[in-house]
Amino acid sequence: MRKLVRISSIIIILAVGVFFSQQCIAKPQVASNADVQAEAQRGGYQLINMDELWQLYQQADNNLLLVDTRQEWEYHAGYIKGAAFFSMEPTWLARMTQRGALEQFLGPDKTKTLVFY
Numbered sequence: 059m060r061k062l063v064r065i066s067s068i069i070i071i072l073a074v075g076v077f078f079s080q081q082c083i084a085k086p087q088v089a090s091n092a093d094v095q096a097e098a099q100r101g102g103y104q105l106i107n108m109d110e111l112w113q114l115y116q117q118a119d120n121n122l123l124l125v126d127t128r129q130e131w132e133y134h135a136g137y138i139k140g141a142a143f144f145s146m147e148p149t150w151l152a153r154m155t156q157r158g159a160l161e162q163f164l165g166p167d168k169t170k171t172l173v174f175y
Contacts, residue, residue, distance in 0.1 A: 111173060123170045138175075
């Protein structure tokens with residue numbers, strides 16, 4: 059009888075633990091336009107809209123480097139002609155751990171206009 063109570067208690071504890079762990083899983087936060095603008099300002103980069111990108115793209119005299127940072131399957135589903143592919147998760151950890159690889163990928167030319175999407 060004690061064994062049955064002990065096993066039942068363990069099952070209940072495990073079930074409750076699984077339930078609470080499922081409730082605590084981080085849900086992706088939806089960023090507002092203000093959040094995105096604040097992040098850009100903190101990071102020292104400029105946001106552009108589609109019209110501005112189109113103008114840059116049309117005027118590109120080998121001075122524009124488009125960098126597609128989406129997942130590989132997204133890139134293969136469709137990309138901007140001439141874009142370079144460098145997959146990177148949109149997290150601070152990915153930016154930190156891939157900094158050296160990104161610098162090498164971009165190369166030494168600091169005169170190019172870089173557009174990440």
